[in-house]
Amino acid sequence: MKHGRVSVVLSVAVVAGSLSLPASANPFETTLDNGLKVVVKEDRRAPSVVNMVWYRVGAIDEIDGSTGVAHVLEHMMFKGTDSLPAGEFNKRVAGMGGKDNAFTSRDYTAYFQQVPAARIGDVIALEADRMRHLNFSDDDFAKEIEVVKEERRLRTDDKPHSLVYEQLMATAFVAHPYRRPVIGWMTDLDRMKADDARDWYATWYAPNNATVVVVGDVDHEEIFAKVREAFGDFKAEALPDRREIVEPAQAGPRRSVVRAPAELPYVAMAWRAPTLRDIDKDRDVYALQVLAAVLDGHEGARIPKHVVRGSQVAVSAGAGYDGTGRGESVFIVDGTPSQGKTVADVEAALVAEIARVRDEGISDAELSRVKAQVIAGQVYKRDSLMGQAMEIGAMDAIGMSWQDDERMIEMLRSVTAEEVKAVAGRYFSDDSLSVAVLEPQPVENKPRTRLAGARH
Amino acid sequence: MQKLSTFLIALTFVLLSGMARAGLDIQLWTTPEGARVYFVQTDALPILDVQVDFAAGSAFDPAGKASLASFTRGLLDSGAGELDEDAIANRLADVGAQMGGGVDDDRASVSLRTLSSKAERDGAVNLLVTLLQQPTFPAAVLEREKKRAVADLQQALTQPGTIASRRFTEAIYGTHPYGRLATAASIDEVSREDVVGFYKTHYTVERSSISMVGDLSRSEAEALAARISAGLPRGGADDGIPPVPMSAAADIRVPHPSAQAHIMIGMPGIKREDPDYYPLLIGNYVLGGGGFVSRLMEEVREKRGYAYSAYSYFAPQQEAGPFQIGLQTKGSQVDDALAVVAQTLKDFIADGPTEEELAAARDYTINGFGLRLDSNRKVLGYVAVIGFYQLPLDWLDQYPQRVAELTVAQVRDAFQRRVKPEHLVRVVVGGDGDTTQATAAAQ
Numbered sequence: 001m002k003h004g005r006v007s008v009v010l011s012v013a014v015v016a017g018s019l020s021l022p023a024s025a026n027p028f029e030t031t032l033d034n035g036l037k038v039v040v041k042e043d044r045r046a047p048s049v050v051n052m053v054w055y056r057v058g059a060i061d062e063i064d065g066s067t068g069v070a071h072v073l074e075h076m077m078f079k080g081t082d083s084l085p086a087g088e089f090n091k092r093v094a095g096m097g098g099k100d101n102a103f104t105s106r107d108y109t110a111y112f113q114q115v116p117a118a119r120i121g122d123v124i125a126l127e128a129d130r131m132r133h134l135n136f137s138d139d140d141f142a143k144e145i146e147v148v149k150e151e152r153r154l155r156t157d158d159k160p161h162s163l164v165y166e167q168l169m170a171t172a173f174v175a176h177p178y179r180r181p182v183i184g185w186m187t188d189l190d191r192m193k194a195d196d197a198r199d200w201y202a203t204w205y206a207p208n209n210a211t212v213v214v215v216g217d218v219d220h221e222e223i224f225a226k227v228r229e230a231f232g233d234f235k236a237e238a239l240p241d242r243r244e245i246v247e248p249a250q251a252g253p254r255r256s257v258v259r260a261p262a263e264l265p266y267v268a269m270a271w272r273a274p275t276l277r278d279i280d281k282d283r284d285v286y287a288l289q290v291l292a293a294v295l296d297g298h299e300g301a302r303i304p305k306h307v308v309r310g311s312q313v314a315v316s317a318g319a320g321y322d323g324t325g326r327g328e329s330v331f332i333v334d335g336t337p338s339q340g341k342t343v344a345d346v347e348a349a350l351v352a353e354i355a356r357v358r359d360e361g362i363s364d365a366e367l368s369r370v371k372a373q374v375i376a377g378q379v380y381k382r383d384s385l386m387g388q389a390m391e392i393g394a395m396d397a398i399g400m401s402w403q404d405d406e407r408m409i410e411m412l413r414s415v416t417a418e419e420v421k422a423v424a425g426r427y428f429s430d431d432s433l434s435v436a437v438l439e440p441q442p443v444e445n446k447p448r449t450r451l452a453g454a455r456h
Numbered sequence: 457m458q459k460l461s462t463f464l465i466a467l468t469f470v471l472l473s474g475m476a477r478a479g480l481d482i483q484l485w486t487t488p489e490g491a492r493v494y495f496v497q498t499d500a501l502p503i504l505d506v507q508v509d510f511a512a513g514s515a516f517d518p519a520g521k522a523s524l525a526s527f528t529r530g531l532l533d534s535g536a537g538e539l540d541e542d543a544i545a546n547r548l549a550d551v552g553a554q555m556g557g558g559v560d561d562d563r564a565s566v567s568l569r570t571l572s573s574k575a576e577r578d579g580a581v582n583l584l585v586t587l588l589q590q591p592t593f594p595a596a597v598l599e600r601e602k603k604r605a606v607a608d609l610q611q612a613l614t615q616p617g618t619i620a621s622r623r624f625t626e627a628i629y630g631t632h633p634y635g636r637l638a639t640a641a642s643i644d645e646v647s648r649e650d651v652v653g654f655y656k657t658h659y660t661v662e663r664s665s666i667s668m669v670g671d672l673s674r675s676e677a678e679a680l681a682a683r684i685s686a687g688l689p690r691g692g693a694d695d696g697i698p699p700v701p702m703s704a705a706a707d708i709r710v711p712h713p714s715a716q717a718h719i720m721i722g723m724p725g726i727k728r729e730d731p732d733y734y735p736l737l738i739g740n741y742v743l744g745g746g747g748f749v750s751r752l753m754e755e756v757r758e759k760r761g762y763a764y765s766a767y768s769y770f771a772p773q774q775e776a777g778p779f780q781i782g783l784q785t786k787g788s789q790v791d792d793a794l795a796v797v798a799q800t801l802k803d804f805i806a807d808g809p810t811e812e813e814l815a816a817a818r819d820y821t822i823n824g825f826g827l828r829l830d831s832n833r834k835v836l837g838y839v840a841v842i843g844f845y846q847l848p849l850d851w852l853d854q855y856p857q858r859v860a861e862l863t864v865a866q867v868r869d870a871f872q873r874r875v876k877p878e879h880l881v882r883v884v885v886g887g888d889g890d891t892t893q894a895t896a897a898a899q
Contacts (some may be wrong), residue, residue: 045500046830078748087758090748095816097824099747114827146761153715154764154784158616158886216830261713263610299533300545309541312600315607339607369549376552376571382501383831443614443712 027392027402028220034236035208038227039392039402040220043385049216050385051123052112053131054393056211057204059106059182060327061242066196068148068184071104073197075144077111078102079136081129086140089126096122106182107326108397114386117217121226124212128230131210134201141194149190152183160260160438164268168332168436171256172270176247178327206237211396215389247272247328253430255437262440264315267343268334269350272432273321275329279404279411285323286412287419288331288427293370294362294420295319295333295353300369302353303333313341313349326398330434331427343437357424362417371413378409480829482839482849483674487685489661494843495677496669496835504572504670505836506581507557508588508684509844512564512658515633515697515774521645523605523638528593528654529557529564530601535592544583553580561634562697562774563844564658567836572671581680589687591655595648606640616886617784619710620718627881628703628723628778660692661685665843669836700724700776703879710885716784717887721797723879725770725779728845734858735870736770736779741817742809742867743801744768744781749816755800756783762793774845779875787887794884805875808868822856 027041059070080086093100098115100123113123156162166181173179184192212231214223250272276285296303296319307317317335333354335346381387392402483495514525533555534541548555553576557565566588570580612618622637629635636642666681703723726736737745744752744767756766763783771777781801785793809817829835829852842851 045498047826048830087748087754091816094746094749095819095823097820097822097827099824099827116823116826143759143761147757147764150716150762150785151764153786158714158716158889261614263614264607298545298549300542300549305542305545308604309600312603315604336607336611339603365546365550369546372552373549376554376576379502379571380554380569383503383833385830440614441713 026220027215028224029402030224032207032228032232034232034234035206036227036231036234037211037396038224039211039213039396040218040223041213041215041388041392042218042220043215043382043388044217047117047217048114048385049117049120049214049218050112050114050389051120051127052110052213052389052393053127054108054110054211054213054397055205056108056209056397056399057200058104058108058326058397059180059184060177061204062177062180062184064180065188066184066192067180067188068152068182069192069196069200070109071183072145072148072189072192073200074102074104074109074111075148076136076141076197076201077130077134079134079140079144081133082135083133084126084129086136089130092126093123098123104182106178108394110393110397112386112389120214120216120218120223124214124223124226125230127212128234131205131207131231132234134205136194136197138194141197145189145192148183149186152186152189156181156183157186160258160262160440161266163258163260164266164436164438167256167258168268168270168434169330171254171436172272172330172434173247173328176245176328203240206239207231207234208236209239211393213389213393213396215385215392245327250432250434254434256435257437257439259439259441261443262438264336265343265440266334266336266438267346268332268436269347270330270332270434271428273323273329273331273427275327276324276400276408279400279407283411283415283419284423284426286408286415287423288321289323289412290367290370290415290420291354291357291424292319292321292331293373294357294366297370297373302356303335303350306353307335307346307349311349312338314338314346317346317350319350324395324398324400347435351428354424354428357421358428361421364417367415367417367420374409374412480835480838480852482842483677484849485678485681487661487666487682489685489688489690491661491664491666491681491685491688492843492846493666493668493677493681493685494839495667495672495674495681496839497672497674497677498669498832498835499671501832502572502671503569503832504577504672505567505569505668505832506584506680506684507565507567507667507836507840508584509665509667509840510564510659511562511663511844512654513560513562514636515561516654516658516693516695517633517636517642518650519636520642521650522636522642524646524650524654525564525658526559526638527598527601527605527646528651528658529559529566531593531597531651532566532587532591534597534601535594537586537590537592539586540594541597544587547579547583551576551579553583555584560773561777565840569833581683585683585687588659588684593648593651593655598646598648598651602643602646605638605643609638609640609643616712616714616716616718619712620720620883620885623708623710623885624720624722624780624881624883625778627706627708627883629700630703632700632775633697634700634773634775634777656689657693660689662690663692664688665840665846667836667840667843669832669839697775703881705878706881708881708883710883711888712886713889714886715786715889717787717790718782718784718883718885719790719794719797720780720782720883721801721880722768722778722780723875723881724776726772726874727776728772728774728847730772732870732874733772734862735867736874737772738814738817738821738859738862739804739809739867739871740768740770740779741820742813743804745770746817746820749820751800751804751813752781752783752797755796756785756793760792760796762789762796766797785887786892787890788892790884790887794882801875805868805871808864808871811864814862814864814867818859818862821859825852825856 100113314335553570766783
């Protein structure tokens with residue numbers, strides 16, 4: 001391998017976590033001179049370790065005409081380096097007894113391996129190699145782009161609810177990049193070139209745009225040393241300016257219709273909602289998270305209780321809001337009408353649930369129930385190495401830190417019933433509402449014209 | 457995701473077939489009523505996981521009432537003792553507990569995850585005990601859930617993956633209980649009396665196994681298991697699952713306006729206790745169980761770009777569970793993809809794996825066994841399987857040893873005897889909505 005193993009680059013270990021966390025220094029964090037951040041969480045329960053590399057680049061950074069390129073490059077990252085043939089990465093990891101994979105989101109692209117703890121150095125070296133020495137053929141690209149199109153057919157084109165979600169985002173956002181699907185429009189995939197993926201790699205895959213996260217049966221100092229050895233010689237790169245793209249104010253409700261083979265209609269509604277930027281001040285975000293949990297956090301929550309089991313307007317229904325991310329947020333509710341009920345009935349029932357919180361507030365029991373689940377969830381998540389690594393990496397990739405997690409939980413626990421009532425009144429005007437509806441088409445129809453499709 | 461959920465499913469089967477970690481200390485005892493209890497003590501986290509399994513899976517559905525097992529399990533938390541479904545849901549949430557489980561062909565499972573601190577644990581465990589021992593099966597809830605089930609089914613029946621899966625199951629199992637599929641009519645037939653009766657005859661001590669993993673002392677574990685066991689129904693039905701007759705080759709094509717065709721090829725495969733268990737499962741890792749490093753993935757996806765997902769698996773069950781090869785590809789290249797799969801399977805059966813491939817499968821299996829047991833949740837999964845199927849307690853320890861001893865000749869011999877063209881069913885659903893040409897990469 002070309003990347004340097006010769007000298008161990010000196011770098012200042014900034015163990016930032018120990019300053020702010022009372023309990024323990026775990027996780028441990030450092031940053032190499034070239035800007036590569038490293039976070040290690042020691043979890044010694046089993047001789048197992050998860051290695052992840054997170055790149056702070058995702059579909060949000062794409063431009064029109066080459067949507068999906070972040071995800072396509074993710075596929076190509078398994079197609080060989082200067083010294084490693086295509087497919088060899090997977091073989092090496094499997095030979096260790098491990099598993100490996102990768103995923104692309106709107107905000108980031110991440111790669112992971114879970115291997116026996118003794119093999120951590122090997123997978124760190126493999127990741128380092130492909131951070132700087134990726135080398136795939138045009139022929140492999142030509143095959144892999146077809147794989148990605150099959151993935152799009154599988155996950156989106158033939159999945160009516162996925163099509164609705166895709167249309168909902170394309171409707172809710174006009175200027176903001178979240179209007180584009182992560183997997184890309186089929187028409188863009190049809191026109192994508194190998195060099196599009198290579199350019200993407202050259203632009204974004206640099207140590208100063210990445211974070212290594214290691215969780216498992218390891219010593220953090222040893223991991224810092226191994227990461228320095230594998231990545232330390234890489235040079236930091238100038239990254240493109242990332243301008244914040246702000247969605248202009250919406251001036252009225254928007255609707256979109258998707259026709260696809262299905263039996264039951266389906267509706268999804270999205271309101272523009274705030275995104276967490278200041279963890280101490282953006283209290284509305286926490287209140288909206290509690291609202292989502294009061295509506296749909298468990299089987300006894302309001303939407304399953306009232307809309308599905310009580311009035312039986314819907315056979316299924318739900319609510320969702322995240323509120324964290326590099327881009328903008330929406331608060332979503334969705335549902336499938338019962339026999340004899342319509343999409344309009346479901347919309348009305350879901351809106352009524354939010355209005356009821358706005359008018360009558362929530363009970364103390366509901367509030368404490370949400371908090372009990374949050375507290376228990378903090379314990380349960382420690383059962384999974386992968387889950388812990390995911391949380392550290394995702395927080396980092398969206399511009400926050402794993403150190404913020406504890407503070408965010410505290411903030412969530414400080415939400416009052418009055419705040420939940422207030423946000424239910426503040427963010428659900430139909431001025432900022434977008435709705436996407438599935439109109440079922442009979443399966444027996446003649447072959448339809450393609451939904452999202454390519455024309456060769 | 458670069459990879460696929462189907463692969464994860466396939467992987468699960470490989471893993472359930474057993475990666476082992478020497479020294480997983482499973483304690484076994486029986487309650488006074490005779491329920492088998494499997495316990496792994498660990499205080500690494502303040503969590504307790506409990507799972508109770510019953511021989512009450514969908515294979516025990518009476519003919520004409522497919523989905524009875526599913527409703528019985530589904531309605532356990534819709535009313536119990538003095539509690540209605542909202543009270544049950546709220547009590548669970550109040551203590552931050554999570555309830556899971558479900559129904560497969562063989563098993564009905566009820567699982568509980570709770571904090572191990574006393575107040576939370578007591579609240580959660582009391583609820584679990586009430587649900588298992590005093591379900592009320594309210595008639596109104598059953599009627600509502602039947603309507604929802606019919607709606608779900610009708611929706612699912614318009615999706616090509618569901619259609620393919622149902623046609624495949626019907627074709628390989630015929631009238632065997634593993635082939636019984638819920639229909640609007642069979643759902644309609646299920647009455648509250650059926651559900652109550654099924655509970656009394658199938659959620660019994662004799663048909664149960666109790667698994668626990670987590671932060672609990674042995675005496676606490678014994679007391680908890682005793683409480684669960686003491687109030688369960690006794691005795692019950694004396695019904696087993698009959699052996700699976702071998703399927704006859706069939707070629708089924710179903711039109712659907714989807715862009716992709718869903719392809720499934722297979723036949724009845726292996727039992728939990730099967731003389732060819734190891735050669736078939738490890739051989740399958742090479743054929744299509746090993747994700748990116750499998751032959752099917754190499755031939756279908758890596759070399760030709762035909763599909764996102766291509767896999768094969770054996771799902772070991774009480775009686776022969778399915779052997780299935782699957783992929784999805786755009787309609788215009790179905791025939792090309794089928795030809796590649798047929799050739800890949802034919803070659804594998806004729807020659808078996810290479811020495812190198814078998815060594816790679818051994819490496820994966822043996823080197824990785826510690827990873828499969830690195831969380832309480834994963835440990836619980838294995839312990840529950842060992843308990844339900846009454847596998848030897850050292851089953852996880854035996855596994856790598858058996859794998860290490862396998863030879864190419866054994867794998868080839870097992871595939872030649874067990875995977876025969878005259879039994880293979882082929883199902884192709886959809887792809888009629890594809891208007892593209894076969895791609896350049898396919899050349």
